[in-house]
Amino acid sequence: MTRYFVPRYLVSVMSIAILSAATVVADAQNPPYTVQDGTKVDQKTLDGWKTWRALACERCHGAEQEGLVGPSLVESLKTMSKEDFHTTVINGRPEKGMPPWGGSDMMVKNWEGLYDYLKGRSDGAIKPGHLYPISQ
Amino acid sequence: MKMNYVRPVLGGMAMSSALCLSGIAAATDTETAMDNPSDWASQAGDYANHRYSTLDQINASNVKGLQVAWTMSTGVLRGHEGSPLVIGNTMYIHTPFPNNVYAINLADQTYKWKYEPKQDAQVVPVMCCDTVNRGLAFGDGKIFLQQADTTLVALDAATGKVVWTAKNGDSKIGETNTNAPHVFKDVVLTGISGGEFGVHGRMNAYDIKTGKRLWTGYSTGPDDQLLVDPKKTMTWTNGKMEPIGKDSSLKTWKGDQWKLGGGTTWGWYAYDPKLNLVYYGSGNPGTWNPSQRPGDNKWSMTIWARDLNTGMAKWVYQMTPHDEWDFDGVNEMVLADIPVEGKETPVLMHLDRNGFGYTMNRVTGELLVAEKFDPNVNWATKVDMKTGRPVVNAKYSPGTTGPDVDVKDICPAALGSKDEQPSSFDPKTKLMYVPTNHVCMTYEPFQIEYTAGQPYVGATLTMYPTPNSHGGMGNFIAWDPAVGKIVWSKPEKFSVWSGALTTAGDVAFYGTLEGYLKAVSLKDGSELWKFKTPSGIIGNVFTYVYNGKQYVGVYSGIGGWAGIGMAAGLSEGHEGLGAVGGYKDLAKYTTLGGSLFVFALPDGSGGVTKTASNVQE
Numbered sequence: 001m002t003r004y005f006v007p008r009y010l011v012s013v014m015s016i017a018i019l020s021a022a023t024v025v026a027d028a029q030n031p032p033y034t035v036q037d038g039t040k041v042d043q044k045t046l047d048g049w050k051t052w053r054a055l056a057c058e059r060c061h062g063a064e065q066e067g068l069v070g071p072s073l074v075e076s077l078k079t080m081s082k083e084d085f086h087t088t089v090i091n092g093r094p095e096k097g098m099p100p101w102g103g104s105d106m107m108v109k110n111w112e113g114l115y116d117y118l119k120g121r122s123d124g125a126i127k128p129g130h131l132y133p134i135s136q
Numbered sequence: 137m138k139m140n141y142v143r144p145v146l147g148g149m150a151m152s153s154a155l156c157l158s159g160i161a162a163a164t165d166t167e168t169a170m171d172n173p174s175d176w177a178s179q180a181g182d183y184a185n186h187r188y189s190t191l192d193q194i195n196a197s198n199v200k201g202l203q204v205a206w207t208m209s210t211g212v213l214r215g216h217e218g219s220p221l222v223i224g225n226t227m228y229i230h231t232p233f234p235n236n237v238y239a240i241n242l243a244d245q246t247y248k249w250k251y252e253p254k255q256d257a258q259v260v261p262v263m264c265c266d267t268v269n270r271g272l273a274f275g276d277g278k279i280f281l282q283q284a285d286t287t288l289v290a291l292d293a294a295t296g297k298v299v300w301t302a303k304n305g306d307s308k309i310g311e312t313n314t315n316a317p318h319v320f321k322d323v324v325l326t327g328i329s330g331g332e333f334g335v336h337g338r339m340n341a342y343d344i345k346t347g348k349r350l351w352t353g354y355s356t357g358p359d360d361q362l363l364v365d366p367k368k369t370m371t372w373t374n375g376k377m378e379p380i381g382k383d384s385s386l387k388t389w390k391g392d393q394w395k396l397g398g399g400t401t402w403g404w405y406a407y408d409p410k411l412n413l414v415y416y417g418s419g420n421p422g423t424w425n426p427s428q429r430p431g432d433n434k435w436s437m438t439i440w441a442r443d444l445n446t447g448m449a450k451w452v453y454q455m456t457p458h459d460e461w462d463f464d465g466v467n468e469m470v471l472a473d474i475p476v477e478g479k480e481t482p483v484l485m486h487l488d489r490n491g492f493g494y495t496m497n498r499v500t501g502e503l504l505v506a507e508k509f510d511p512n513v514n515w516a517t518k519v520d521m522k523t524g525r526p527v528v529n530a531k532y533s534p535g536t537t538g539p540d541v542d543v544k545d546i547c548p549a550a551l552g553s554k555d556e557q558p559s560s561f562d563p564k565t566k567l568m569y570v571p572t573n574h575v576c577m578t579y580e581p582f583q584i585e586y587t588a589g590q591p592y593v594g595a596t597l598t599m600y601p602t603p604n605s606h607g608g609m610g611n612f613i614a615w616d617p618a619v620g621k622i623v624w625s626k627p628e629k630f631s632v633w634s635g636a637l638t639t640a641g642d643v644a645f646y647g648t649l650e651g652y653l654k655a656v657s658l659k660d661g662s663e664l665w666k667f668k669t670p671s672g673i674i675g676n677v678f679t680y681v682y683n684g685k686q687y688v689g690v691y692s693g694i695g696g697w698a699g700i701g702m703a704a705g706l707s708e709g710h711e712g713l714g715a716v717g718g719y720k721d722l723a724k725y726t727t728l729g730g731s732l733f734v735f736a737l738p739d740g741s742g743g744v745t746k747t748a749s750n751v752q753e
Contacts, residue, residue, distance in 0.1 A: 053596060054582070056332070059591070063598060097261050104587060104590055106585075130542065
């Protein structure tokens with residue numbers, strides 16, 4: 001996972017993720033999230049989903065990320081790089097109606113988890129709707 | 137043409153004149169134009185929000201012959217709410233963001249002038265998810281545009297040149313505008329949107345000549361900001377009107393949460409010139425997570441009666457204390473004098489998002505009628521007529537079940553048994569003709585922190601057609617406001633999100649999300665005519681006369697809350713969890729558009745015969 005994508009500013013966040021989600025780190029083939037039964041996920045992905053929910057992303061991208069006024073993220077995440085994702089959520093695409101979320105502490109803190117969550121939705125591994133921690 | 141115009145002598149006309157004109161002060165140019173049925177001089181056609189025309193050239197027996205007279209592209213896609221204005225030989229049309237305004241010469245449908253504002257695109261994300269604008273206002277020789285970025289603009293009606301502008305809010309903290317400005321006498325009233333961004337809702341009044349702010353009346357907060365008199369501002373209490381008392385709003389909020397209190401004001405206002413009172417509703421309280429904001433959250437979800445010149449509130453009535461469902465109280469306020477329990481009564485009629493149709497005494501604020509206008513409404517069993525409070529069903533109360541619990545099958549959904557789509561009142565039948573939603577929801581609130589300029593919602597919703605009903609998501613109904621009963625109900629596949637029009641020709645018009653403009657009988661709602669426009673209709677139907685001929689028009693251009701699913705990405709194969717799950721079938725019928733359609737009877741078909749409402753051909 002970190003082999004092909006290690007921006008320097010992510011290292012600290014990444015190392016925490018590596019420590020806390022041991023099953024995920026193996027190699028680039030593995031997904032960045034851990035999921036059980038489609039609804040139980042690792043803490044980082046859970047925080048990503050909570051960010052999705054709190055910032056009301058579904059108002060534009062749909063409750064199932066299927067797209068409304070904003071594009072389908074199920075589709076976008078199939079091709080979008082993590083770097084492009086980061087740039088887009090932090091700087092926005094104001095001309096298209098995507099807000100810049102750089103001013104949101106929650107987004108700045110959890111954008112990677114959000115990426116992981118959306119990747120899981122795009123892969124079909126994570127189900128739409130409410131998510132729970134794996135421990136439950 | 138106007139010189140030769142002979143007004144029809146009809147009971148309805150007399151009534152609307154009485155409501156339009158005080159008869160003492162000289163009529164303003166707005167009032168003169170509103171009083172001339174050839175014009176469509178305000179969004180509702182009059183101060184009383186009747187959306188009724190005395191024109192009868194097009195009527196129940198000949199409406200089946202209605203044809204397209206002309207069309208025009210607005211040049212903008214996305215949701216087209218509101219309607220054009222017609223004053224004399226000019227039509228004024230408006231668009232969703234970027235809020236262009238075009239003056240059209242009705243003689244040859246050429247542009248007289250265009251106003252194309254430059255607005256910061258940053259406002260669009262804060263408007264998420266549609267960039268609607270509910271139309272223009274006319275008065276003092278000016279056309280008023282309330283831009284999305286909150287700038288209120290006065291344009292010279294003859295030239296389109298900017299006469300003055302006023303800054304009405306701050307989009308950086310989530311304040312935007314979608315409402316139409318309203319001209320009452322020499323005052324321009326405009327509200328604010330942003331109930332999902334924790335804004336501090338209020339009504340603003342501006343001097344029509346200069347754009348100077350006259351007063352601001354907030355929906356929540358200390359008495360001086362509310363513009364209330366604790367001893368004189370009244371509300372329905374234990375079966376009678378009593379003063380609201382000191383700190384009536386502050387006492388119903390935890391700490392200073394009232395500052396993020398919402399109570400936005402983006403609906404349709406009414407004015408009674410005799411009483412000099414303005415009526416409007418305030419919207420949902422800040423955050424959709426009710427557990428986070430204990431208390432009644434006054435005066436969100438409230439009908440307000442304020443003095444036009446001072447803003448001082450004469451009476452208030454909170455319909456949905458401590459909202460748990462996003463039932464904004466902003467829908468149109470409709471004024472008329474009707475018999476209630478055998479006594480002619482000056483009433484205010486209001487069919488709320490929460491599914492109850494209210495009839496109030498508009499002079500005193502007394503609650504007269506509060507009944508469900510959709511039988512499937514279940515969040516409350518009834519309104520207790522003594523306390524005026526809804527009797528909430530705990531099973532459908534997300535505030536009772538608490539955060540992170542998904543409450544199922546609440547009816548109506550957050551977009552209400554009706555939303556902003558305005559009804560029509562026919563002074564002859566004394567009934568309201570109402571475009572409605574028939575949609576239920578699941579509602580899961582969750583804890584949320586406030587950050588300025590970012591969504592302050594705190595709930596996840598899913599919406600779907602009302603279970604165990606006709607399967608559709610809307611109805612067009614006739615409502616008797618004197619007793620609170622549905623007279624007839626015509627099912628529709630989708631929400632009816634278009635403002636209705638009734639005419640002295642005994643026809644009601646409305647548009648559908650599939651794109652049909654329909655004419656129905658006032659008697660039973662039976663369909664007399666329909667025409668498929670290129671896109672879904674969420675605009676309001678209007679009518680006017682030009683050169684002796686009656687026209688009926690409407691915008692075609694889907695969008696708005698119900699129509700946002702029409703944009704990119706909605707594909708088959710997603711289960712009904714989606715927020716617009718029930719609306720995704722719309723993709724079979726229509727796609728985005730932006731055009732004006734104007735209809736008339738063909739020449740020689742009887743449409744231009746001399747009638748009471750038309751003496752010149």
